[in-house]
Amino acid sequence: MKILAISGSLREKSYNKAILQALNDMDSSINIYEDLGNLPFFNPDINNHTLEKDDSPLLVQELRKNIAFSDAIIISTPEYAFEISGVLKNALDWLVSSAEIVNKPVAVISASTSAMGGDKANEVLVKLIKVLTGTINEKLILTVPKANRKIDDKGHIVDKVLLKELNILLNELKSTIKRKNNKFN
Numbered sequence: 001m002k003i004l005a006i007s008g009s010l011r012e013k014s015y016n017k018a019i020l021q022a023l024n025d026m027d028s029s030i031n032i033y034e035d036l037g038n039l040p041f042f043n044p045d046i047n048n049h050t051l052e053k054d055d056s057p058l059l060v061q062e063l064r065k066n067i068a069f070s071d072a073i074i075i076s077t078p079e080y081a082f083e084i085s086g087v088l089k090n091a092l093d094w095l096v097s098s099a100e101i102v103n104k105p106v107a108v109i110s111a112s113t114s115a116m117g118g119d120k121a122n123e124v125l126v127k128l129i130k131v132l133t134g135t136i137n138e139k140l141i142l143t144v145p146k147a148n149r150k151i152d153d154k155g156h157i158v159d160k161v162l163l164k165e166l167n168i169l170l171n172e173l174k175s176t177i178k179r180k181n182n183k184f185n
C-alpha cells in the first residue's frame with residue numbers, strides 16, 4: 001500500500017506538515033510530497049498531455065505519476081483568509097485535466113491555530129476533491145483547531161486526542177482503499 005501525503009503549507013515549522021510527519025511515523029506506507037513549492041504556476045499553455053503522453057513540466061509529470069501510483073492521498077491544508085493556500089490550489093489545478101484523482105481515496109485535514117481548525121479551507125478542499133471526483137466521506141475529514149497547543153516546537157504531537165483522531169482517520173483511509181480494491185478485483 002502506498003499513500004501520498006501533501007501539506008498545503010510551505011512553512012518550515014508548519015503544523016500541517018507536523019501532522020503528516022506524525023502519520024508517516026505511524027505508518028511507513030505514507031510518503032510525504034516535498035515539491036509543492038517548486039511546481040510551476042498552472043498555465044494551460046504548458047499543460048500538454050494526452051492519455052498516452054505527458055509533455056507538461058517535469059515536476060508536474062512527477063506529481064501526476066506519484067499520485068497515479070499511490071493508493072490514496074492525504075492532504076493537510078492551512079487556512080489563509082478563509083481559503084486553502086495558493087500553492088495547494090496551484091497543484092490541484094494541474095490535476096484537473098489529467099484525472100489521477102478520479103476514484104482515488106482522499107483524506108482531508110486542516111490545521112489552524114484558530115478555534116475553528118481551518119473549517120472554511122477544509123470545506124473548500126473537500127469541494128475541490130469532489131469536483132475532481134476523488135473518493136471521500138465524512139470519516140476522511142478532520143479539522144484540527146488550536147494546533148499550536150497540540151504540537152510542540154519540535155513538531156511532535158503532544159495531544160492524545162489528536163493522535164487518536166489521526167489513527168482513526170488513517171484506519172478509515174486504509175479501509176476505503178481495501179473496499180475499493182475488493183470492488184475492482
Ligand SMILES: Cc1cc2nc3c(=O)[nH]c(=O)nc-3n(C[C@H](O)[C@H](O)[C@H](O)COP(=O)(O)O)c2cc1C
Pocket residue numbers: 009010011013014015016017077078079080081082083111112113114116117118119147
Ligand atoms: C496570511 C494568513 C492568513 C490566515 N488566515 C487564516 C484564516 O482565515 N483562518 C484561520 O483559521 N487561520 C488563518 N491563519 C492562521 C493559519 O491557519 C495558521 O498560521 C496555521 O498554523 C498555518 O498552518 P501551518 O502551521 O501548517 O503553516 C492565517 C495565517 C496567515 C499567515
